[in-house]
Amino acid sequence: MERWIRWSVPLLPRASRTWVRASLAELPSIPPDERDAWLRGVNRLVPRALAMDVLFVAVLALVAAVLVLADLSTSEMANQVAMLLLLVFAAALGALRPRLAWLTALVIGSVIAVERIVGLLQGHMPSEPHAPHTVAAAATLFVLLVPASLAALLGAAGRRLVSRPPG
Amino acid sequence: VTRRRALSPTTIRVLEHLAGVESEGWTHGYAISRATGTPSGSLYPILGRLERQGLLTSKWQDAPSSPGTPPRHLYQLTDDGRRTLAELRTTASAPRPARVRAARLSTGGA
Numbered sequence: 001m002e003r004w005i006r007w008s009v010p011l012l013p014r015a016s017r018t019w020v021r022a023s024l025a026e027l028p029s030i031p032p033d034e035r036d037a038w039l040r041g042v043n044r045l046v047p048r049a050l051a052m053d054v055l056f057v058a059v060l061a062l063v064a065a066v067l068v069l070a071d072l073s074t075s076e077m078a079n080q081v082a083m084l085l086l087l088v089f090a091a092a093l094g095a096l097r098p099r100l101a102w103l104t105a106l107v108i109g110s111v112i113a114v115e116r117i118v119g120l121l122q123g124h125m126p127s128e129p130h131a132p133h134t135v136a137a138a139a140t141l142f143v144l145l146v147p148a149s150l151a152a153l154l155g156a157a158g159r160r161l162v163s164r165p166p167g
Numbered sequence: 168v169t170r171r172r173a174l175s176p177t178t179i180r181v182l183e184h185l186a187g188v189e190s191e192g193w194t195h196g197y198a199i200s201r202a203t204g205t206p207s208g209s210l211y212p213i214l215g216r217l218e219r220q221g222l223l224t225s226k227w228q229d230a231p232s233s234p235g236t237p238p239r240h241l242y243q244l245t246d247d248g249r250r251t252l253a254e255l256r257t258t259a260s261a262p263r264p265a266r267v268r269a270a271r272l273s274t275g276g277a
Contacts, residue, residue, distance in 0.1 A: 041207030
C-alpha cells in the first residue's frame with residue numbers, strides 16, 4: 001500500500017501532494033502495529049485528491065467531442081464556430097484547472113487536426129473545397145495548438161490572478 | 168468578503184490540541200492524530216482546511232529528528248487560530264442561542 005501511495009504522489013495536485021508526503025513522513029515515528037491503520041487513512045486521501053482531475057479529464061473529452069462535431073458540421077460557418085469554441089473552451093478549461101492548462105491546450109489544440117487526419121486515413125474526403133485533402137496538409141492544423149495554448153494560459157493566468165490572496 | 172464556515176467538533180479538537188502544545192512550538196501530524204483520536208485520512212484534510220483559513224501554519228522540519236528518517240511536516244496555531252479558539256471558548260459557556268450563532272466563525276475578515 002505504501003508503494004502505491006508513494007507512486008501516486010507526483011500525480012496529485014500540489015496541496016494534496018504536500019499532505020500525502022507529510023503523512024508518509026510520519027511513518028518511521030509510528031509504532032509498527034499502528035502503521036497499517038495510518039496508511040489506510042492516507043490511502044483514502046489519494047482517490048479523493050484525484051477525483052477532481054478525473055472529472056476534469058471527462059469534461060475535457062466532452063469538449064473535444066463538441067469541437068469535433070462543430071468541425072464536422074456542413075455549415076458554411078463551421079470553421080469559424082469551431083475556432084470560436086476552441087478559444088472559449090480552452091480559456092474556460094484553463095481557468096477551471098490552471099495546473100492542467102497544458103493538457104487543455106494539448107487536447108483542444110490538436111483535436112481538430114487529429115479528427116481530420118483520422119478522417120483522411122479512413123478514406124473520407126472533406127466536402128469543403130479548401131479543407132486539407134492530404135494527411136500532411138491536415139497535419140498543418142496542429143498550428144491550432146498555438147491559439148489553444150494562448151487561450152488556456154490566459155484562462156489559467158486569469159484564474160490565478162483572481163484567486164491570489166490579498167496583500 | 169467575509170466567509171463563514173462552521174467548524175466540526177473534530178476540527179475544534181485539533182485546534183484545542185494545537186493551542187495546548189503551542190508553548191513547546193511546533194507539533195506533527197501523528198501527535199495531533201493520537202491526541203485527538205483523528206485518523207490520518209481525516210486529519211490531513213482538516214489541517215489543509217485550517218491552513219487555507221489561516222488558522223494554522225505549517226513547515227517542513229529543517230533536519231530529520233533522527234538519522235535515516237525523512238523530515239516531518241510541522242504545525243503551529245496562528246494568531247487568527249488563537250483568536251478563533253478564544254471565541255469558541257467564550258461562546259461555549261454562553262447561553263445556547265448565542266452559542267449556535269457563534270459556532271459559525273468568521274474566517275475571511277474581521
